[in-house]
Amino acid sequence: MTTPSYVARRGELEAYFDRTAVEAWKRLTSDAPVNRIRATVRAGRDSMRNRLLSWLPQDLRGMRLLDAGCGTGALAIEAARRGADVVAVDISPTLIGLAQERAPSDLGEGRVTFMVGDLLDPAFGHFDHVVAMDSLIHYDGADIARTLAALAPRVGGSLVFTIAPRTPALTVMHAMGQFFPRGNRSPAIAPIALGTLENRMKGHVTLEDWRIMQTEKVVSGFYISQAVEARRP
Numbered sequence: 547m548t549t550p551s552y553v554a555r556r557g558e559l560e561a562y563f564d565r566t567a568v569e570a571w572k573r574l575t576s577d578a579p580v581n582r583i584r585a586t587v588r589a590g591r592d593s594m595r596n597r598l599l600s601w602l603p604q605d606l607r608g609m610r611l612l613d614a615g616c617g618t619g620a621l622a623i624e625a626a627r628r629g630a631d632v633v634a635v636d637i638s639p640t641l642i643g644l645a646q647e648r649a650p651s652d653l654g655e656g657r658v659t660f661m662v663g664d665l666l667d668p669a670f671g672h673f674d675h676v677v678a679m680d681s682l683i684h685y686d687g688a689d690i691a692r693t694l695a696a697l698a699p700r701v702g703g704s705l706v707f708t709i710a711p712r713t714p715a716l717t718v719m720h721a722m723g724q725f726f727p728r729g730n731r732s733p734a735i736a737p738i739a740l741g742t743l744e745n746r747m748k749g750h751v752t753l754e755d756w757r758i759m760q761t762e763k764v765v766s767g768f769y770i771s772q773a774v775e776a777r778r779p
Contacts, residue, residue, distance in 0.1 A: 615681020
């Protein structure tokens with residue numbers, strides 16, 4: 547499935563999260579004091595994480611979940627506390643190391659296995675649910691659809707993910723580059739309209755019986771992202 551564009555973008559993301567902005571993301575994903583702009587991003591990410599988790603079953607005991615692009619592991623930990631067996635994958639060894647440091651020792655009946663790798667690796671097996679929070683927003687629509695199509699045959703329940711919605715506000719903020727200071731700016735996001743993504747999904751055989759069931763935008767200052775749930779009706 548992997549295309550040259552997917553591989554190139556993955557390399558840029560690995561370099562950014564593993565080297566360029568490690569300290570910035572370490573602070574952003576903690577409770578350390580941050581400036582006003584990053585505070586809006588932190589609040590938005592917290593809200594989005596809660597939204598995605600609310601779309602999963604409250605009781606996840608006996609279920610496998612893939613946290614695709616887990617970052618520092620906050621979502622994976624919460625899912626494990628509900629009883630899930632979570633495979634939490636990220637391309638950044640540094641972020642995975644930080645996630646392992648932060649993970650509590652007692653997760654009740656759940657567990658988290660943090661792994662460095664590509665979220666599309668078939669060796670991770672099959673899952674009841676896949677969550678990809680803000681990990682697909684850097685890829686273009688064609689690669690997002692291909693990613694979903696590659697994951698779909700290995701998912702029994704839902705694909706829950708986020709996209710960067712094509713809105714005037716996001717376009718302006720993206721152009722201004724105000725998410726982070728110049729030295730810490732992340733690779734470009736790729737805004738896409740939900741309808742465009744749906745059309746791209748229809749072009750993949752493995753997604754023929756999948757439908758977008760619900761969607762919701764989360765806007766918090768400099769954080770704008772759109773939650774999407776896809777599943778078989």
